[in-house]
Amino acid sequence: MKVYISADMEGISGIVSWEQVTDSHPEYARSVILMVREVNAAIDGALLGGTDEILVNDSHASMRNLPIEELNPRASLxxxxxxxxxxxxxxxSGFDLAFFLGYHGAVGSNQAICDHSYSSSSVFSVSLNGQAMSETGINAALCGFYGVPVALVSGDEATVAQARVLLTDVETVAAKRAVGRFAAICRHPLLVREEIRQKARRAVEEAVRFRPYCLTPPIKLEIVFSQSSKADFAELLPGSQRLDGRRLFFQGENMPETFRALQAFLLLTRATN
Ligand SMILES: [Zn+2]
Structure with a gap:
């Protein structure tokens, strides 16, 4: 049994602000410890359930957050x-299950900590095949293309509610209840970790019940940028279609191709304000 873990930061218990997830801020050092302990809880649970191989993908910002010396040595980073x-x-490369930890709500979500979708500065909304998407949805569709079901999602209540609507059968752990974009009632990290441990174990023990989340090709991406200047740069990508001042369309043959276009759009938007 091989388990894949994508670990973000905004959905970790105790984290409620951009400052806490920004590496230049003094509070960041505490945040990475909170993050790695939730990841370790999932690793513990997966191992108890019978997993023999675990890959953790650091998925926040620079993607160099998790201190490897604090990570359970049974997992690779x-x-x-x-x-x-x-x-x-x-x-x-092939896994039986995927876990999404520390995830956050889609851009525009109500009462969701640090809600955004891939870029807090550039993206106003994003949809695939006509359906509004969170990072959970986009990443689940990528996993689904490779035949990997998402079995566990943790984050705030808005995040896990969105995951349940999209994925239907998925274990979830709500680490906090947002009362705004930058305030939440946080459960104690010890309780959150224990629930993650239990649900990770159950997910592995009941692995056969989870189904990959697959979109039907071709995969149509519609993205609305925060400003028209972002779309000016993004439309330089061949194959993109400008729909209006802030809106672009791209159609890919499959999920990885469309996702590459999304990533290229976001890189291009960094060239302007
Ligand atoms: Zn993040």
């Missing part, structure tokens, strides 16, 4: 950026 599949790089 994929650290750094840029990666073609970004938050789910490595899943293409």
């Amino acid at each position: 994929l650290s750094g950026n840029t990666k073609p599949l970004s938050m789910v790089q490595g899943v293409e």
